[in-house]
Amino acid sequence: MLRVIWGCAWKDIRSALTERSTLVQSITLPVNYLIMMSLFVLAGSHAPTAVVMYDHGPYARQFVTTMSHAASFRLETTSAAAARQQLRAGNLVAVVTIPAGFDKAVAAHQRMAIPVQVNNLDEDLTDDAHRAMRLVVTQFYAHADPGLVSIVTSEQDAYAHDTGYIPFLALSIIVIALMVSGLLQAGNAASRDWENSTIKELLLAPARSWEVLAGRMLGAFLVALPAAVVVLSVVIFVVGDHPARLALTCAASMLTLAVFVAAGNVLGTALKDRSTLAVLTRALPVPLFFLSGVFGPIGFQTGAVQGIATVLPIHYAIVLEQLGFKWFVTSTLTPATDALILAGYLAAFICLSGIALRLSRPSAARA
Amino acid sequence: MTALRTSPVQAGQLGPAPETTPSAAIALHDVTRQFGRGKKLFTAVSQLNLEVAGGQVLGLLGPNGSGKTTTINMISGLIPPTSGTITILGMKVEARRTRRQVRQLLGTVPQETALYNELTAQANMAFHADLYRVPARDKADRIARLLDLVSLADRADSRVKTFSGGMKRRLAIARALLHDPEVIILDEPTLGVDVHARAAIWGYIRDLRDRGKTILLTTNQLEEAQELCDELAIIDHGQLVATGTPATLRRSYGATVVSLHVQTMAAPTTLGYAIEDLRRLGGVTDVTAEPAADASHVLAVATQEHAEIADIIGVTAHWCVIADVSIHETSLDEAFLSLTGRELRD
Numbered sequence: 001m002l003r004v005i006w007g008c009a010w011k012d013i014r015s016a017l018t019e020r021s022t023l024v025q026s027i028t029l030p031v032n033y034l035i036m037m038s039l040f041v042l043a044g045s046h047a048p049t050a051v052v053m054y055d056h057g058p059y060a061r062q063f064v065t066t067m068s069h070a071a072s073f074r075l076e077t078t079s080a081a082a083a084r085q086q087l088r089a090g091n092l093v094a095v096v097t098i099p100a101g102f103d104k105a106v107a108a109h110q111r112m113a114i115p116v117q118v119n120n121l122d123e124d125l126t127d128d129a130h131r132a133m134r135l136v137v138t139q140f141y142a143h144a145d146p147g148l149v150s151i152v153t154s155e156q157d158a159y160a161h162d163t164g165y166i167p168f169l170a171l172s173i174i175v176i177a178l179m180v181s182g183l184l185q186a187g188n189a190a191s192r193d194w195e196n197s198t199i200k201e202l203l204l205a206p207a208r209s210w211e212v213l214a215g216r217m218l219g220a221f222l223v224a225l226p227a228a229v230v231v232l233s234v235v236i237f238v239v240g241d242h243p244a245r246l247a248l249t250c251a252a253s254m255l256t257l258a259v260f261v262a263a264g265n266v267l268g269t270a271l272k273d274r275s276t277l278a279v280l281t282r283a284l285p286v287p288l289f290f291l292s293g294v295f296g297p298i299g300f301q302t303g304a305v306q307g308i309a310t311v312l313p314i315h316y317a318i319v320l321e322q323l324g325f326k327w328f329v330t331s332t333l334t335p336a337t338d339a340l341i342l343a344g345y346l347a348a349f350i351c352l353s354g355i356a357l358r359l360s361r362p363s364a365a366r367a
Numbered sequence: 368m369t370a371l372r373t374s375p376v377q378a379g380q381l382g383p384a385p386e387t388t389p390s391a392a393i394a395l396h397d398v399t400r401q402f403g404r405g406k407k408l409f410t411a412v413s414q415l416n417l418e419v420a421g422g423q424v425l426g427l428l429g430p431n432g433s434g435k436t437t438t439i440n441m442i443s444g445l446i447p448p449t450s451g452t453i454t455i456l457g458m459k460v461e462a463r464r465t466r467r468q469v470r471q472l473l474g475t476v477p478q479e480t481a482l483y484n485e486l487t488a489q490a491n492m493a494f495h496a497d498l499y500r501v502p503a504r505d506k507a508d509r510i511a512r513l514l515d516l517v518s519l520a521d522r523a524d525s526r527v528k529t530f531s532g533g534m535k536r537r538l539a540i541a542r543a544l545l546h547d548p549e550v551i552i553l554d555e556p557t558l559g560v561d562v563h564a565r566a567a568i569w570g571y572i573r574d575l576r577d578r579g580k581t582i583l584l585t586t587n588q589l590e591e592a593q594e595l596c597d598e599l600a601i602i603d604h605g606q607l608v609a610t611g612t613p614a615t616l617r618r619s620y621g622a623t624v625v626s627l628h629v630q631t632m633a634a635p636t637t638l639g640y641a642i643e644d645l646r647r648l649g650g651v652t653d654v655t656a657e658p659a660a661d662a663s664h665v666l667a668v669a670t671q672e673h674a675e676i677a678d679i680i681g682v683t684a685h686w687c688v689i690a691d692v693s694i695h696e697t698s699l700d701e702a703f704l705s706l707t708g709r710e711l712r713d
Binding site: 003004011197201205207208 | 443444445446467470473475477479480481482483484485486490493494495497498499500503
């Protein structure tokens with residue numbers, strides 16, 4: 001039994017190693033997603049803003065410092081002419097002018113208007129600038145004249161440390177990496193047998209169907225594993241996400257990879273064509289990634305997103321990665337339930353693989 | 368006992384399928400295979416009855432699309448028959464309990480060879496050995512011996528994609544023999560190979576026959592069928608149309624034509640008497656007369672019995688002066704064409 005399983009696995013590993021482009025793709029595609037998402041997050045996080053200072057007094061400087069701590073602006077202090085030119089050129093979201101007499105007005109508790117010129121081309125950044133300026137004013141007064149701001153918040157954090165958006169999303173990217181490499185390797189192994197008619201060698205053998213399937217899945221799993229390790233290493237050593245529970249992280253990653261290897265097996269057997277499979281494995285991850293509620297805990301999402309996400313295995317895989325890496329609970333279910341559901345997907349895809357193989361016997365005869 | 372017991376179309380229509388002969392290595396009883404549904408329903412094989420005795424080589428002949436490969440696929444267990452039963456050495460091919468045992472007994476060389484082109488010849492053989500559970504201690508030795516047998520020992524570590532068509536066929540045959548099967552199925556074993564490779568493959572098949580293996584091969588090449596097969600079964604439109612040894616089929620489904628160049632100048636009316644007497648002879652199927660030069664004629668007498676040739680010459684000599692006699696024996700090709708028609712099949 002083990003000999004047949006290992007024979008099938010070893011055959012698929014050797015075949016896969018002859019297709020270097022597929023191996024490279026299973027690493028580069030997820031790394032590209034990581035880079036793409038990081039750029040997306042970086043591009044949307046801080047609005048480039050110029051500060052023109054006609055007053056350099058302590059209150060004026062304090063106001064600018066408060067702005068820089070608002071985590072919404074990428075600040076640059078410049079002249080009025082340079083700021084105007086930059087705004088016209090589309091390089092700035094806003095120009096904030098600290099007028100002359102700012103310090104005196106603050107000290108005298110006089111009303112003071114701070115001119116803000118906004119390039120409202122991008123509504124998202126414009127809203128960020130609006131919200132941040134209101135926050136800056138409150139923060140400034142809380143510091144400059146604490147007696148004026150009597151209400152303060154008392155925050156209790158669920159976790160010891162805040163998590164950056166990129167490290168949060170990077171864990172979802174690990175799942176995408178596991179998905180792409182699993183689908184690609186298992187799908188290719190299955191499709192290759194149909195394209196080259198070698199499926200007959202498997203179907204005519206006295207081996208049991210489940211032995212052939214297990215061997216094929218083991219081969220694809222072992223070929224996809226290095227790609228997953230590379231992406232995991234990028235997330236750990238480049239992004240700086242260190243697993244809080246290494247064993248859980250490894251177990252979650254392996255279960256996720258096994259799910260997508262089984263799914264790839266179904267897809268490859270059904271499609272019987274590597275070029276169609278290649279298109280699908282490039283096209284599927286991005287929409288599935290967004291539909292899986294990756295941008296925060298599932299409970300934070302809208303009802304529609306929650307509904308879609310909970311039918312996709314990616315969601316449960318992301319939940320388990322968040323738990324393994326950060327000990328974050330991002331699901332409304334218990335971790336054991338999430339793991340069981342993911343294992344259920346694995347069982348379902350294995351059953352579908354067997355059915356697909358059985359149903360495809362007439363196709364093998366016509367091949 | 369005949370190696371092959373068959374029920375051609377006529378027999379199938381007249382009565383029930385014959386009982387399986389105990390010694391039959393391969394037996395098909397009333398086997399039908401259909402593909403598709405509704406308006407797209409297509410019957411690839413219909414009510415096929417066929418038995419091959421152990422140690423015999425049966426050639427399954429038929430035009431393209433006649434149902435040969437479907438028959439082979441059913442025998443090898445790749446697809447189940449829609450109805451009817453197939454047994455290999457007495458075990459049902461599709462029965463859950465015997466399915467794996469049957470596959471262990473079969474060595475199949477598919478038309479497209481089904482080799483892993485990206486792997487080496489050695490790796491292809493090793494994988495087959497694992498699939499068919501060749502004892503681990505014998506694996507290396509058997510692979511080496513079989514690669515040597517098909518003259519590929521020096522290419523054992525070359526990838527199959529670098530092989531010619533003939534080399535691939537030889538390797539596929541070696542692979543099919545690795546688990547020492549009792550019954551070997553060869554689907555167009557010499558398709559697309561050169562003369563040298565074909566001669567080599569024929570040599571392996573003869574060797575297997577001498578070792579008592581039962582072989583079922585399909586071919587489009589009648590020369591090959593004549594060279595290798597003890598028995599032939601001709602299949603067309605999914606039905607068995609004729610069976611027998613190559614010689615029997617030639618005689619049964621083709622005609623020997625005796626051409627007699629006769630002088631008729633002295634007594635022209637005697638030619639008519641000669642034709643009348645010739646038509647009365649047993650075995651004669653047709654007599655035609657064509658005028659030739661110098662007031663002579665050529666009589667063409669078609670017969671299915673060799674024994675009639677002496678009578679034909681005697682009868683003709685009684686009425687005419689025979690200047691020349693030539694005999695044209697029908698070929699297997701002609702027998703095949705007479706059975707399956709001459710229209711192109713693509």
